[in-house]
Amino acid sequence: MDHLSFKTVSVNKANANKGWVVVDAADATLGRLASQIANMLRGKHKPSFTPNSDCGDNVIVINADNLRVTGKKMTDKIYITHSGYPGGQKRINLRDKKAKDSTRVIEHAVRGMLQGNKLGAEQFRNLFVYAGTSHPHEAQQPKAVSFTNL
Numbered sequence: 001m002d003h004l005s006f007k008t009v010s011v012n013k014a015n016a017n018k019g020w021v022v023v024d025a026a027d028a029t030l031g032r033l034a035s036q037i038a039n040m041l042r043g044k045h046k047p048s049f050t051p052n053s054d055c056g057d058n059v060i061v062i063n064a065d066n067l068r069v070t071g072k073k074m075t076d077k078i079y080i081t082h083s084g085y086p087g088g089q090k091r092i093n094l095r096d097k098k099a100k101d102s103t104r105v106i107e108h109a110v111r112g113m114l115q116g117n118k119l120g121a122e123q124f125r126n127l128f129v130y131a132g133t134s135h136p137h138e139a140q141q142p143k144a145v146s147f148t149n150l
Contacts, residue, residue: 009050017048019058020140020143021144022143028067031109032147038113040145042056054123059127059128060128060129061106061129069094074094075094078093079108
């Protein structure tokens with residue numbers, strides 16, 4: 001009967017098979033792209049997914065400048081930060097945040113889709129976002145990934 005049973009594989013940091021992938025954000029919708037990136041960072045696309053370990057891939061996002069959103073989100077979506085002091089609340093809309101630094105828009109969306117603990121912070125460190133088409137990670141030989149359901 002032992003040959004009919006399956007062993008559950010628990011992946012940890014030592015035996016995780018982490019790869020490098022490149023995602024092109026040109027003409028992709030922000031939320032759909034961010035959810036797919038978050039799944040790749042967590043490792044949910046792998047058959048050896050373990051929810052309590054960092055088993056996801058390193059993700060490189062290029063062309064963050066060409067990201068698009070639907071509807072009136074460019075003017076109506078507001079990012080709110082607070083310094084902790086009275087009257088220290090700042091508001092910035094998506095258009096201004098994208099004009100200031102387009103990589104922060106994708107990073108903010110993906111960070112909100114990861115876990116809010118140490119594991120989520122560790123997985124977020126595997127995300128690299130660049131505004132243009134070039135990136136300094138050619139030595140890792142990343143594979144190009146295109147999401148078909150965007």
